[in-house]
Amino acid sequence: xxxxxxxxxxxxxxxxxxxxxxxxxxxxxxxxxxxxxxxxxxxxxxxxxxxxxxxxxxxxxxxxxxxxxxxxxxxxxxxxxxxxxxxxxxxxxxxxxxxxxxxxxxxxxxxxxxxxxxxxxxxxxxxxxxxxxxxxxxxxxxxxxxxxxxxxxxxxxxxxxxxxxxxxxxxxxxxxxxxxxxx
Amino acid sequence: xxxxxxxxxxxxxxxxxxxxxxxxxxxxxxxxxxxxxxxxxxxxxxxxxxxxxxxxxxxxxxxxxxxxxxxxxxxxxxxxxxxxxxxxxxxxxxxxxxxxxxxxxxxxxxxxxxxxxxxxxxxxxxxxxxxxxxxxxxxxxxxxxxxxxxxxxxxxxxxxxxxxxxxxxxxxxxxxxxxxxxxxxxxxxxxxxxxxxxxxxxxxxxxxxxx
Ligand SMILES: [Zn+2]
Ligand SMILES: [Zn+2]
Numbered sequence: 431x432x433x434x435x436x437x438x439x440x441x442x443x444x445x446x447x448x449x450x451x452x453x454x455x456x457x458x459x460x461x462x463x464x465x466x467x468x469x470x471x472x473x474x475x476x477x478x479x480x481x482x483x484x485x486x487x488x489x490x491x492x493x494x495x496x497x498x499x500x501x502x503x504x505x506x507x508x509x510x511x512x513x514x515x516x517x518x519x520x521x522x523x524x525x526x527x528x529x530x531x532x533x534x535x536x537x538x539x540x541x542x543x544x545x546x547x548x549x550x551x552x553x554x555x556x557x558x559x560x561x562x563x564x565x566x567x568x569x570x571x572x573x574x575x576x577x578x579x580x581x582x583x584x585x586x587x588x589x590x591x592x593x594x595x596x597x598x599x600x601x602x603x604x605x606x607x608x609x610x611x612x613x
Numbered sequence: 614x615x616x617x618x619x620x621x622x623x624x625x626x627x628x629x630x631x632x633x634x635x636x637x638x639x640x641x642x643x644x645x646x647x648x649x650x651x652x653x654x655x656x657x658x659x660x661x662x663x664x665x666x667x668x669x670x671x672x673x674x675x676x677x678x679x680x681x682x683x684x685x686x687x688x689x690x691x692x693x694x695x696x697x698x699x700x701x702x703x704x705x706x707x708x709x710x711x712x713x714x715x716x717x718x719x720x721x722x723x724x725x726x727x728x729x730x731x732x733x734x735x736x737x738x739x740x741x742x743x744x745x746x747x748x749x750x751x752x753x754x755x756x757x758x759x760x761x762x763x764x765x766x767x768x769x770x771x772x773x774x775x776x777x778x779x780x781x782x783x784x785x786x787x788x789x790x791x792x793x794x795x796x797x798x799x800x801x802x803x804x805x806x807x808x809x810x811x812x813x814x815x816x817x818x819x820x821x822x823x824x
Contacts, residue, residue, distance in 0.1 A: 450684075450687075453684075453687075454680065454684075457680055457683060458680075460667075461675045461679060461680070462672030462673055462674055462675055463667050463668065463670045463672050464667065465672070465673040465674075465675050466670040466671050466672055466673040467666070467667055467670045469673055470670070475673075479675060479676060479679055482675065482679065483679065483682060483683055483686075486683045487683060487686055487687070490687055491691070491693070500657060501657060501660065501661070501664075502661070502664060504664035504665070504667060504668050505657070505660045505661045505663065505664030506660075506664075507664070507667070508660055508663040508664040508666075508667045509660045509663070509664075511667075512632070512660075512663060515632075516632035519632065520632065522636060524632065524636070524639050524643075525636070525639045525640040525642075525643035525644070525706040525709070525710070526643055526706065527643045527644075527646035527647045527653065527656070527705075527706065528647040528698070528699065528704060528705035528706070529696070530653075550661055550664070550665070553661060553662065553665055554665045554668065554669070557662070557665045557666065557669060558669065568662070568666065569666055571627070571631060572630070572631060572659075572662065572663050572666055573631070593654050593655060593657075593658040594654075596654040596657045596658060596661075597650060597651065597654040
């Protein structure tokens with residue numbers, strides 16, 4: 431698992447062994463970035479830190495649901511933070527899809543994890559290559575300040591391959607679930 | 614599981630991702646994703662972009678005591694928020710909207726039943742139960758209407774909709790959805806404006822039914 435990001439490895443350590451040092455590493459890496467993101471979206475420092483505290487607690491409590499075949503740690507933590515952020519802004523619990531969960535984690539399929547990391551890496555570098563005004567557009571859309579009609583068309587981000595990677599991860603999960611119920 | 618052919622349009626999924634979609638439509642999106650691995654993968658793709666943006670954000674230092682507060686809370690007892698699993702044809706988000714209880718159907722006449730999940734001035738979302746072969750009165754739309762099939766199937770002027778399929782109707786569509794023979798059709802339907810019924814009787818009943 432050399433090619434896997436250290437953030438994803440930390441999150442797996444939290445998931446598998448409640449590893450506190452790995453959790454502190456995640457906090458040190460993500461808390462300041464989350465704060466930067468929330469402040470950019472217009473939150474006060476105090477409110478931002480409230481949401482970060484909830485987010486990191488949820489990372490600890492929900493780690494058993496983390497599946498590296500479908501998401502990198504960064505995407506997964508972004509989801510938790512954004513869902514919390516949206517609920518706080520809207521003062522209601524926005525409906526969320528059912529979680530895909532499995533009783534016993536199937537064995538890790540390193541090649542699928544690494545392939546997803548690589549696709550995500552391509553997406554990251556495409557994000558970095560955007561002109562500053564384009565990236566600002568994408569940021570605003572993801573912070574809910576802009577309706578994102580066709581970000582893909584406007585920016586040419588390579589979303590297709592990563593989507594099929596994620597789907598593959600889910601297919602695999604589905605097969606494992608079938609195998610589990612059959613046995 | 615049937616194969617789903619009608620998915621969430623990109624602009625609606627994007628509004629859901631950014632948190633700007635109303636509760637009623639968000640419930641439809643979350644329910645469709647609970648049934649559709651394609652759209653779940655699309656949602657998770659958006660989250661990968663969000664993750665990329667997060668990673669690229671310039672870090673802002675956090676207060677010195679934030680980490681200690683979080684670590685101190687890790688072992689504190691907490692009540693896990695209740696999660697709602699699928700119940701029969703009803704996906705988790707719908708079961709949650711019902712508070713875990715079975716739906717209470719109210720008759721709309723013609724054998725059609727409804728169970729309102731939320732209604733406000735600007736939006737409503739409800740379950741509809743339509744007997745086999747029965748049509749919903751012909752109507753137009755003042756805004757957006759999303760209909761997700763949870764059980765059975767219906768067809769209208771635009772096509773055939775089976776379990777998991779999502780129909781998007783707007784001002785430009787007038788239709789008469791009809792449940793297919795053989796099985797009661799259960800749908801989750803959300804609108805952001807009142808429907809326009811063409812026949813007099815449903816129009817008269819509208820204030821009573823709250824459609
Ligand atoms: Zn779909
Ligand atoms: Zn309609």
